[in-house]
Amino acid sequence: MQDLTVAERIHSQFEDLTRAERQLANAMLENYPVSGLGSITAVAETSSVSPPTVARMAKKLGFGGFPEMQKALRVELEAQISNPIAKHDRWSESAPDTHILNRFADAVMENLAQTLRHINPDTFDAVKQLLSDQDRLVHIAGGRITRSLADYLFTHLQMLRDGLVYMPPNSNAWSHYVLNMQPGDVLIVFDIRRYEHDMLRLAEMARERDVTVVLFTDQWGSPIARHAAHSFHCRIEAPSAWDSSAVTLFLIEALIAAVQDKNWDETKERMAKLEELFDQMKMFRKFT
Amino acid sequence: MQDLTVAERIHSQFEDLTRAERQLANAMLENYPVSGLGSITAVAETSSVSPPTVARMAKKLGFGGFPEMQKALRVELEAQISNPIAKHDRWSESAPDTHILNRFADAVMENLAQTLRHINPDTFDAVKQLLSDQDRLVHIAGGRITRSLADYLFTHLQMLRDGLVYMPPNSNAWSHYVLNMQPGDVLIVFDIRRYEHDMLRLAEMARERDVTVVLFTDQWGSPIARHAAHSFHCRIEAPSAWDSSAVTLFLIEALIAAVQDKNWDETKERMAKLEELFDQMKMFRKFT
DNA sequence: ACGATTCTGAAATGTTTTTTTCAAAAGACT
DNA sequence: AGTCTTTTGAAAAAAACATTTCAGAATCGT
Numbered sequence: 001m002q003d004l005t006v007a008e009r010i011h012s013q014f015e016d017l018t019r020a021e022r023q024l025a026n027a028m029l030e031n032y033p034v035s036g037l038g039s040i041t042a043v044a045e046t047s048s049v050s051p052p053t054v055a056r057m058a059k060k061l062g063f064g065g066f067p068e069m070q071k072a073l074r075v076e077l078e079a080q081i082s083n084p085i086a087k088h089d090r091w092s093e094s095a096p097d098t099h100i101l102n103r104f105a106d107a108v109m110e111n112l113a114q115t116l117r118h119i120n121p122d123t124f125d126a127v128k129q130l131l132s133d134q135d136r137l138v139h140i141a142g143g144r145i146t147r148s149l150a151d152y153l154f155t156h157l158q159m160l161r162d163g164l165v166y167m168p169p170n171s172n173a174w175s176h177y178v179l180n181m182q183p184g185d186v187l188i189v190f191d192i193r194r195y196e197h198d199m200l201r202l203a204e205m206a207r208e209r210d211v212t213v214v215l216f217t218d219q220w221g222s223p224i225a226r227h228a229a230h231s232f233h234c235r236i237e238a239p240s241a242w243d244s245s246a247v248t249l250f251l252i253e254a255l256i257a258a259v260q261d262k263n264w265d266e267t268k269e270r271m272a273k274l275e276e277l278f279d280q281m282k283m284f285r286k287f288t
Numbered sequence: 289m290q291d292l293t294v295a296e297r298i299h300s301q302f303e304d305l306t307r308a309e310r311q312l313a314n315a316m317l318e319n320y321p322v323s324g325l326g327s328i329t330a331v332a333e334t335s336s337v338s339p340p341t342v343a344r345m346a347k348k349l350g351f352g353g354f355p356e357m358q359k360a361l362r363v364e365l366e367a368q369i370s371n372p373i374a375k376h377d378r379w380s381e382s383a384p385d386t387h388i389l390n391r392f393a394d395a396v397m398e399n400l401a402q403t404l405r406h407i408n409p410d411t412f413d414a415v416k417q418l419l420s421d422q423d424r425l426v427h428i429a430g431g432r433i434t435r436s437l438a439d440y441l442f443t444h445l446q447m448l449r450d451g452l453v454y455m456p457p458n459s460n461a462w463s464h465y466v467l468n469m470q471p472g473d474v475l476i477v478f479d480i481r482r483y484e485h486d487m488l489r490l491a492e493m494a495r496e497r498d499v500t501v502v503l504f505t506d507q508w509g510s511p512i513a514r515h516a517a518h519s520f521h522c523r524i525e526a527p528s529a530w531d532s533s534a535v536t537l538f539l540i541e542a543l544i545a546a547v548q549d550k551n552w553d554e555t556k557e558r559m560a561k562l563e564e565l566f567d568q569m570k571m572f573r574k575f576t
Numbered sequence: 577a578c579g580a581t582t583c584t585g586a587a588a589t590g591t592t593t594t595t596t597t598c599a600a601a602a603g604a605c606t
Numbered sequence: 607a608g609t610c611t612t613t614t615g616a617a618a619a620a621a622a623c624a625t626t627t628c629a630g631a632a633t634c635g636t
Contacts, residue, residue, distance in 0.1 A: 018613060034366045037325055040594060050615040055595060066594065067622085071326075077365075078322040100549065101412060104542040105404055109397065116393055117317060120299065124389060145443060152436035156530060219314050225303050233302070235314075240545035241559070242444060250534040254392040257528035261388065271529065306583060307632095328624060338585040343625060354624065355592090583632070592623065602613070 005076050006069060007032055009061040020049045021057045033073040040066045103239045111235040111247045114219070119251075123230045127214050128258040130186050130230075134161055137185040139177065139211075141167040143199055146190035149216070149248055153188065156256045159274055160267055171198035178202070183210035191215060191222035192236060193243055203227045216248055293364050294357060295320055297349040308337045309345045321361040321368075328354045391527045399523040399535045402507075407539075411518045415502050416546040418474050418518075422449055425473040427465065427499075429455040431487055434478035437504070437536055441476065444544045448555055459486035466490070471498035479503060479510035480524060481531055491515045504536055 004012070010025045017025055027047035028036050036043060044051045058069040131138060138157065142150030147169045154166045167177050181187070187206040191199045203213050203224040215228035218236045225231045232251055238244035260267050292300070298313045305313055315335035316324045324331055332339045346357040419426060426445065430438025435457045442454045455465050469475070475494040479487045491501050491512040503516035506524045513519045520539055524531035548555050 020614065031366065034362060037362055037365075039592080041592090051594070052596085052615065053613095056614095074322055074325050077325075078319060099409060100546045101404065101407065101409065101542055104538065104545060105400060108400065108538050112393060112396065114314075114318065116389065117295075117320075118299065119389065121387060121389060148436045148440035148443065151439060152533070155433060155436065159530075220307065220310055221302070231303075238541065238545065240541065241548050241555070242447075242541070242544065244538070244541050245440070246534050246538040246541060249537050250392065250396050250532070253526065253528065253530070253532050253534060254389055256530065257392060257526065258388045260529050267529070308584065327622075329622085339624070340585065340626080341583095344584095578636090579634105580636095581632105581634070584630090586629095587627085589624100589626070591625085592621105594619105594621070594623105596619070597617085599616090600614085602611105604609100604611075606607105606609085 006072055013061060020053045023047055024049050024053060024057055033077050036070060036073045107238050108244055108246050111237055111244060114235040115247050118233050127230050128255060128262060130212060131259045132262045134163060137163045137165060139165045139167055139187045141202060142169055142190045143196045146192055149190050149245055149252060153252050159271060160259055174202050178205045181206055181209050181211050185211045186214060187211045188214045189224060191224050192218045195222045200224050294360055308341045311335055312337050312341060312345055321365050324358060324361045395526050396532055396534050399525055399532060402523045403535050406521055415518050416543060416550060418500060419547045420550045422451060425451045425453060427453045427455055427469060427475045429490060430457055430478045431484045434480055437478050437533055437540060441540050447559055448547055462490050466493045469494060469497050469499050473499045474502060475499050476502045477512060479512050480506045483510045488512055
């Protein structure tokens with residue numbers, strides 16, 4: 001009896017149900033399982049029976065009462081709707097699923113799915129547009145931890161366009177950088193957890209100069225969001241003392257790909273030139 | 289406001305939500321919309337906020353109260369269930385599945401799954417062990433693109449241990465760094481695609497000095513693998529002219545988490561000291 | 577660093593929902 | 607038909623739920 005769905009229980013006991021109960025049962029199966037999610041009064045009403053009948057049937061089906069049956073319905077629904085990725089068997093097959101690798105993988109998968117649900121494609125496209133606009137200077141700033149992410153974005157954008165300014169994480173020097181910002185410029189800031197006060201000030205100052213601020217932050221949202229024209233909230237949950245930036249990096253990469261797609265011809269040309277330069281510097285070995 | 293879904297309302301007003309409300313909003317979107325169907329107490333509990341917060345947010349979102357919001361959720365659910373085409377195969381709901389966001393997400397998920405299948409947990413644990421060993425110096429080197437990843441690893445390991453050397457990506461200076469390597473030391477190198485010749489030379493020289501080389505590379509494998517005691521092959525496929533480092537970053541983070549777990553007591557102490565130092569520096573900066 | 581403001585949850589209050597009770601209605605059996 | 611059993615819903619009682627109030631906590635702004 002334990003693991004049967006409500007529908008299965010109804011079917012298996014249909015013979016034992018009374019007239020009013022069968023009427024109710026049919027109504028519940030009609031739009032299953034949503035029809036059973038209202039209050040007992042609502043359920044009773046849509047089936048044209050009385051609330052006690054509903055309560056009695058719930059008990060007859062083996063539940064403690066109506067709320068218990070409703071909870072079972074919710075659990076069923078959750079299983080039915082839930083994300084396919086949330087359910088996977090162990091990733092790294094030879095490692096137990098309590099191994100940090102698998103636990104971390106779970107977290108990152110979930111973070112990715114969550115983040116994507118939060119993201120507004122319009123925001124994404126708008127930022128893509130901003131970054132594609134060669135007439136705007138793009139300033140990139142990161143904090144203590146997010147510096148690497150800022151760096152990653154900068155390195156890749158460099159291959160796509162010029163007019164980029166990388167602002168070093170040492171905030172003492174920022175005021176000078178702000179002086180060089182023009183109205184219409186773009187400032188990309190990373191601000192995650194332990195939000196940094198200097199970063200907020202930077203965003204404020206930039207905004208005062210009519211610079212469009214784009215923010216990468218976590219699911220809770222840095223206070224900078226108030227000043228940002230566009231914000232990306234990336235989920236950073238991880239089984240660790242620190243947060244996971246993997247999803248933030250994914251988003252950065254997706255943005256880079258989008259910008260690259262947008263002006264593919266120019267990009268291709270630029271890349272060719274760059275490759276040539278790098279080859280001349282003999283930094284790379286031929287692919288074998 | 290009338291015809292917006294609850295999720296849309298949450299997104300559009302996310303900025304105006306307070307900390308506890310955001311926590312609740314995230315929890316509700318987590319298993320949307322089922323997670324919002326319990327009693328106000330249940331919803332509050334699963335989000336770790338108080339019932340009043342739930343009631344307040346419902347009003348903030350434009351509903352008369354919690355029951356009204358819940359009813360809206362039920363209506364949405366019904367519409368969603370009865371329309372089998374509107375299933376959840378798309379990630380970012382309002383973006384078509386040809387949107388770069390969704391395509392990139394597909395690629396990254398696939399990369400992660402593939403990578404995990406190929407990782408040998410013994411390798412992982414062995415590297416964890418190496419990084420936990422305070423008696424070995426750990427040298428970290430990255431290339432043109434992978435520099436950010438090396439930087440990320442360095443920044444985080446710094447919070448876990450000392451005896452770390454970050455080798456700048458400018459390869460001219462590397463020979464001096466190699467001079468300082470001792471037998472038993474560890475060298476972590478990142479080498480992905482367009483494998484860099486200097487990186488290979490670095491690994492060779494390190495190996496000659498009995499340094500244990502750990503390599504992060506792509507699915508094809510840098511030639512450095514021949515000299516490395518341990519190699520991680522991360523899949524880097526992406527719908528882009530560049531590769532995706534998201535999975536490599538995931539692996540770095542998982543390693544950091546593993547090292548941190550191993551000696552948690554020492555780590556905790558170290559972190560406390562570091563926080564203190566950072567606070568002091570912040571204060572110092574304020575007065576200058 | 578210090579008030580002013582906003583936010584938050586415990587507790588109290590008011591409301592709705594659920595269950596129980598019970599009498600009437602329907603049906604079953606003699 | 608008459609009596610007994612079962613079923614049913616109205617109404618009351620009990621329980622759970624939702625909202626409001628309020629004081630402490632956190633945050634903000636100067």
